[in-house]
Amino acid sequence: MTVNSFSFSRFVDVTLPKVVIAPTALACLVGFYGFIGWTAWLSFTNSHMLPHYEWAGFVQYVELFGNDRWWQAMWNLGVFGSLFILICLALGLFTAVLLDQKIRAEGALRTIYLYPMALSFIVTGTAWKWILNPGLGIEKLLHDWGFTGATFDWIINPHYAIYTVVIAGVWQSTGFVMALFLAGLRGIDDSIIKAAQIDGASLPVIYTRIIIPSLRPVFLSVFMILAHIAVKSFDLVMALTGGGPGFATDLPSIFMYQHGFTRGQLGLGAASAMMMLFTAAAVVMPFLYSELMRDRRG
Amino acid sequence: MADSYRQTTQAKLARMGIYAMLFLLALWFLAPLYVMLTTSFKSLDDIRSGNLLSLPQSFSLDAWKTAWDSACTGVECGGMKSYFGNSLKMMIPAVLISTLLGSLNGYVLSMWRFKGSDAFFMALLIGTFLPFQVVILPMAQVLGMLGLENSTGRLVLVHVIYGLQFTTLFFRNYYVTVPSDLVKAARIDGAGFFLFFFKILLPISIPTIMVCLIWQTTQIWNDFLFGVVFSSGDGQPITVALNNLVNTSTGVKQYNVDMAAAIIAALPTLLVYIVGGKFFVRGLTAGAVKG
Incomplete structure (x- = not known):
């Protein structure tokens, strides 16, 4: 009896937790790491x-690096990614600082700023596609307001189409950045600010010299998240421009999807997926590393 | 103290400026919703004669009716209703399964640690940064090998697998904050692994459960990549159907129907956001800052 209950409790202590975690461990091992290896293998074949x-x-990498469309997609990602990140950071921080001034209707305003985050990128893309419609959208509005010569055809203009993706992306994600910065601002120790006020520092000085520098960790995580969103961007462009006109708004994710799934170029699709992984890793590694270091210390 | 009462004109102006800017920002965020709503209630003639900001001349629900049951998404012309159902049928099991598994995982990874469990958690955490493009080709092969033909079944499986890292993260990060005395006391009292979990831990995890449910609901309902890759034909989720409706229709473009369909696709997550906003924001910040 004692032996039995002993071994049972041993089972509960040692084996049961592992049994519970097993399905996830399997999913993680196969679904993440196994599949990355699989994709890597496919990228070295003639599939x-x-x-x-x-x-x-x-061969697939040679083909990929000689492919003009791929470089166009990478260039677009660079343009879209850097503008998207910069504008989201600036506008999100600006909004958070404004909201942090003991604003009367803060709750309602926050709700308004953040609701786009609850929408699918497909919905956002659909809405902005209509708003930016060259004949009936903003252009028509400008005409009705008296600017009869105005043209606003960015969405069908190969030189400007990528900026429409930036506009829609910023619209969707700024509220989220605002929320993260606001949480950071609320976490700052009041006594430092009060001390600075007593010393006669003006509000702009307090913000630029004390508050914003102390938000460094928030900047870091927001940057990582936005970069990650940018690298993965797919649905927004699919709904907004479909990658066009031509390949003017093509992105690595669309390149990967089309070669891997609709054009029967599995190997090339796999190679482009690996390049996306490396791009994401290059952006995210420093962040993970610092998190790891912080966990060690903490 | 006297300082705080001294309201100079300059300070008043600055306050007005702040409110003005906040108001403009609110307009910028609301404008697309306003445009979508008004456009969806307009007739096509009304759309052509008016502009983005004009109100409907006559209030019409025709576009909504068309979007719901007769709009063409490619070859099919049954509107959004069946795709709305597809998304629901896929979302509900996927959300529940991934949340339950995530809570159990979080429980083990915080209170029943074993050799290698921290390393496993790290491995899971790295998964939150994966661009899914790097796993979808093999996943398509595996789903083919498994002979899983049903779109809903495929999507449930995929969403559970690639949602686990987030759900586990939410619960693990909450459970590490639960005092270890509680765990010890329960163990001495002889509360077993599952008894402790279901009787003591789950009831105090309601906020985390809400965060997790809302996060997963939004993620899964709004997903497009998995939907477009792993489902087909009349088994597709609503995001894919909406994209098909907007980008492949032939003939006269019905912008009002597009907008009504977009709002239909957005309604469930908007509703979740309005009802559970607090948890939504908490999920965003928790899911984002930690992973």
């Missing part, structure tokens, strides 16, 4: 419509 697993070396 087209169907996967083949014979080693073919770097």
Whole structure:
């Protein structure tokens, strides 16, 4: 009896937790790491419509790096990503600072600023596609207001279409950035600010010299998240421009989807997916590293 | 003290400036919603004669009716209603399963740690940064090998697998804050693994459960990538159907129907946001800052 209950409690203490975690461990091991390895393997094969697993070396990468469309997509990602991140950061911080001035209707305003985050990028893309419609959208509005010569056709203009993606992306994500900065602002120790006020520092000085520098960790995480959103961006562009006109708003994610799933270029799709992983890793690694260091210390 | 009462004209102006800017920002965020709503109630003639900001000349629900049951999404012309149902059928099980598994995982990873459990948590955490493009090709192969033809079943499986890192994170981060005395006391009292979890831990986890449910609901309902890759035909979720409706329709473009369909696709998550806003924001910040 004692032996039995002993071994039972041992089972509960040692084995049961592992049994509970097993499905997730399997999903994580296979679904993340196994599949990354699988994609990596596919990227070194000559797979087209169907996967083949014979080693073919770097052919797909050679093809990818010689592919103008890929470089256009990477360039677009750079333009979109940097503008998206910069504007979201600036506008989000600005909004958070404004909201932090003991505003009367803060709750309601926050709700308004953040609701786009609850929407699908497909919905956002659909809405902005209509708003930016060259014939009936903002252009018509400007005409009705008396600017009869005004043109606003960015969404069909190859040189400007990428900026429409920035506009829609910023609209969707700024509230989120605002929320993160606001949480950071509320976490700052009041006594430092009061001391500075007593010393006669003006509000702008307090913000630029004391408050904003102390938000450094928030800046870091917001930057990582926005960069991550940018690298993964897919649905927004699919709904807004479909990657066009031409390839003017093409992104690596669309390149990957089309080659991997609709054009029967599995190997090339896999190679582009690996490049996306490296891009995401390059952005995210420093962040993970600092998190890890903080966990160690904490 | 005297300082705080001294309201100079300059300070008053500054306050007005702040409110003015906040108001303008609110307009910028609300404008697309206003445009979507008004456009959806307009007739096509009304759309052509008016502009983005003009109100409907005559209030019409035709576009909503068309969007719901007869708009064409590619070859099919049954509106959004069946896709709305698809999204619901996929979302409900996926949200519940991933939340339950996540809470159990969080429980183990915080209170029943074993050798390697921290490393496992780290491995899971890294998964939150994956661009899913790097796993979808093999996943498509595996789903094919498994012979899983049903779109809803496929999407439930995929959403559970790739939602687990977030749900586990939410619960683990909450459970590490639960005092360890509580755990010890319960163990001495002989409360077993599951008894402790269901009787003591889950009841005090309601806020975390809400955060997790709301996060997963929004993520899964709004997903497009998995939907477009792993489902087909009449099994597609609403985001894919909406994209098909807007981007592949032929003939006269019905902007009012597009907008009504977009609002239909947005309604569930908007509702969740309005009802559970507090938890939504908490999920965003928790899910974001930590992973």
